[in-house]
Amino acid sequence: MIRRNTNLFRILFSFMDLCALNMVQLLIFIIYPSLAADGFKYIILIIMMNLVWLGCSYVTTLYIHDQQLNFELFAKKTVQAITLYILLVLFFIFLFKYNYSRLFIIFSFSGFALTLTLSRAFSILGAGYFVHNHRFVRNIIMIGYNDVSKQLVSHFISQMENISVKGYFEDYKSVHELSNFPIIGHLRDCLHYAISNKVTEIYCTIAPETNPVIYELAQNAEKNFIRFLFVPDLKLFVNRTLHFNYLEDIPILSLRPEPLQDVAGQIKKRLFDIVFSLMVIVLLLSWLLPILAILIKLDSKGPVFFVQIRSGKNNLPFRCYKFRSLCVNNDADSRQVTKNDTRYTRLGRFLRRTNIDELPQFFNTLSGSMSVVGPRPHMIKHTELYSGLLNEYMVRHFIKPGITGWAQVNGCRGETKTVLHMQKRVEHDIWYIENWSLWLDFKIIIMTVFNAIKGEKNAF
Numbered sequence: 122m123i124r125r126n127t128n129l130f131r132i133l134f135s136f137m138d139l140c141a142l143n144m145v146q147l148l149i150f151i152i153y154p155s156l157a158a159d160g161f162k163y164i165i166l167i168i169m170m171n172l173v174w175l176g177c178s179y180v181t182t183l184y185i186h187d188q189q190l191n192f193e194l195f196a197k198k199t200v201q202a203i204t205l206y207i208l209l210v211l212f213f214i215f216l217f218k219y220n221y222s223r224l225f226i227i228f229s230f231s232g233f234a235l236t237l238t239l240s241r242a243f244s245i246l247g248a249g250y251f252v253h254n255h256r257f258v259r260n261i262i263m264i265g266y267n268d269v270s271k272q273l274v275s276h277f278i279s280q281m282e283n284i285s286v287k288g289y290f291e292d293y294k295s296v297h298e299l300s301n302f303p304i305i306g307h308l309r310d311c312l313h314y315a316i317s318n319k320v321t322e323i324y325c326t327i328a329p330e331t332n333p334v335i336y337e338l339a340q341n342a343e344k345n346f347i348r349f350l351f352v353p354d355l356k357l358f359v360n361r362t363l364h365f366n367y368l369e370d371i372p373i374l375s376l377r378p379e380p381l382q383d384v385a386g387q388i389k390k391r392l393f394d395i396v397f398s399l400m401v402i403v404l405l406l407s408w409l410l411p412i413l414a415i416l417i418k419l420d421s422k423g424p425v426f427f428v429q430i431r432s433g434k435n436n437l438p439f440r441c442y443k444f445r446s447l448c449v450n451n452d453a454d455s456r457q458v459t460k461n462d463t464r465y466t467r468l469g470r471f472l473r474r475t476n477i478d479e480l481p482q483f484f485n486t487l488s489g490s491m492s493v494v495g496p497r498p499h500m501i502k503h504t505e506l507y508s509g510l511l512n513e514y515m516v517r518h519f520i521k522p523g524i525t526g527w528a529q530v531n532g533c534r535g536e537t538k539t540v541l542h543m544q545k546r547v548e549h550d551i552w553y554i555e556n557w558s559l560w561l562d563f564k565i566i567i568m569t570v571f572n573a574i575k576g577e578k579n580a581f
Contacts, residue, residue: 134240135175135184141236142174143167149228162219169213170206170229177206180389180559196241201560203234259284260319264311264335265326266291266304269354273324274302287318308334315347322348380557381520389559390492397566398487406480413444413477420468423449426481431498434521439490441498442481446472457503457536476573482524494562495523496550497534507543514543517550520557527553527561530568 146167150156156163178184181202183195207230214221261277263270266289277284288305296304305314315323323342329335329351339349380386414425427445430438446469447458458464458473465473472478485491491498496517499507508514528534528549537543553561 134244135178137240138174138178138237139171141240142170142233145229145232145236146170148232149225153222153224156222156225163221163225166210166214166219166221170210173209173213174202174206177202177209181205182558195244199237199241203237259321260287261285261322261324262287262305262311262315262320263289263302263324263326264291264308264338265289266296266300267326267354269352270324270326271300273326273352287314287320290314308332308338312338312341312345312347315342316345320347322350324350324352326352326354328353377516377551377555379519379554381554386557390557390562391489393559393562394486394492397493398483401480401483402487406483409480413472416468417445417466421448421466427478430501431522432501432504432518433490433498434518436504436515436518438501439485439498441491442484444472444478444481445469446478474576476525476569479524486524490521492521492523494525494527494553494565495521496526496553497529497546498522503537507540507547510540511544511547513551514547516554517547520554525565525569526550527565530565530572 146163150163181198183198183202210230214226261284263274263286270289274286277286286302288303289300290306290308290311291304292307293304311323314320323338325335325339327335329339339351342349381390417425423445425445427443427447429441429443431441433439446466447462447464448466450464469478482491483493486493504514504518526549528546531549533542533546533549537546
């Protein structure tokens with residue numbers, strides 16, 4: 122049912138948005154019939170607009186939602202999609218140098234944005250009607266008064282307006298505090314109360330193994346068209362948030378969400394890495410690399426590139442490339458660079474402060490050993506050290522290392538003087554793994570460029 126509702130949502134809104142996009146173009150042609158004289162080139166543009174919108178909605182995951190629609194997130198993703206759409210269409214026009222009417226472009230963008238705004242407003246109003254209409258209110262009761270049931274009720278109150286919590290059923294001897302909702306009665310009174318008060322759902326937080334009456338209650342509830350739901354307290358075994366999925370009919374619990382475990386996510390990220398790396402190599406490094414090679418050679422003795430074995434995805438070692446910024450020394454694989462390091466070359470300090478020394482890693486990205494965005498790769502020695510000090514340190518190796526990352530743009534870069542510094546970096550890396558999206562990668566790249574221009578105190 123959840124998958125069916127989600128697919129219906131995607132199909133409905135994607136169809137509505139495409140209809141709105143094309144209706145806007147048709148309306149402009151009706152208002153300005155003179156545009157029909159150049160009809161062929163406008164047909165090309167409209168086809169491109171449709172393809173670009175489909176691509177933007179896919180990249181921003183616009184039509185992908187959970188069972189409960191989060192309209193705030195939906196609005197945010199709509200803004201992201203329309204912004205990316207406008208930029209790409211303008212880039213297409215600039216690239217092919219078609220002479221389109223400015224009025225057509227302005228009315229097309231503004232009209233489409235307006236129809237998107239109206240469709241989202243209507244969807245929110247419609248949802249509000251269903252939420253506040255008494256026919257759609259879900260009356261629920263809780264079996265068991267404990268931390269899990271209280272947390273569940275708190276979630277219902279704050280997140281779901283169409284739910285009315287009636288109270289708890291629990292042995293009075295097990296309750297030692299005043300509750301926000303009444304303790305209605307004992308378990309044996311539960312079903313009679315539910316039938317009399319038109320309860321639609323019963324949530325049970327008591328393990329059936331500890332009280333066999335629960336199984337009988339569940340069967341009798343369904344006979345009276347009342348849904349009976351079991352809420353297991355898994356924190357007895359794992360003291361952290363768990364994530365629930367299905368592999369066909371087999372329930373699976375995981376310690377964290379990983380968007381990049383999905384094949385579609387991996388393909389999107391890899392295509393982005395290839396395209397972005399090629400752009401940097403062709404447009405920037407093709408002329409900058411020879412210049413820097415000459416300057417590095419003139420500045421100090423040694424090779425142009427510094428090559429170091431670092432920890433990659435699944436902790437597999439790889440050769441990481443950088444422009445050499447230090448004098449040739451024997452401590453490169455064991456000693457971190459510090460702010461007042463005496464090993465800097467004259468040019469090297471500038472290269473590191475501006476992150477230009479990292480540019481050769483786009484060749485790593487193109488070859489597949491790195492990504493544009495991800496956790497920064499560490500020296501083998503540091504991986505061995507911190508994997509024994511921090512429990513979740515190795516989680517950052519679930520994905521490819523990056524040229525820049527969420528930790529770096531949030532100030533967690535440079536020398537790690539204490540274990541706490543590394544812990545903060547690992548926390549940011551794991552957050553990135555759990556929350557990855559292409560839009561987040563764009564955001565991190567933009568923040569990296571901005572920080573490089575502004576300057577960072579930890580960049581050395």
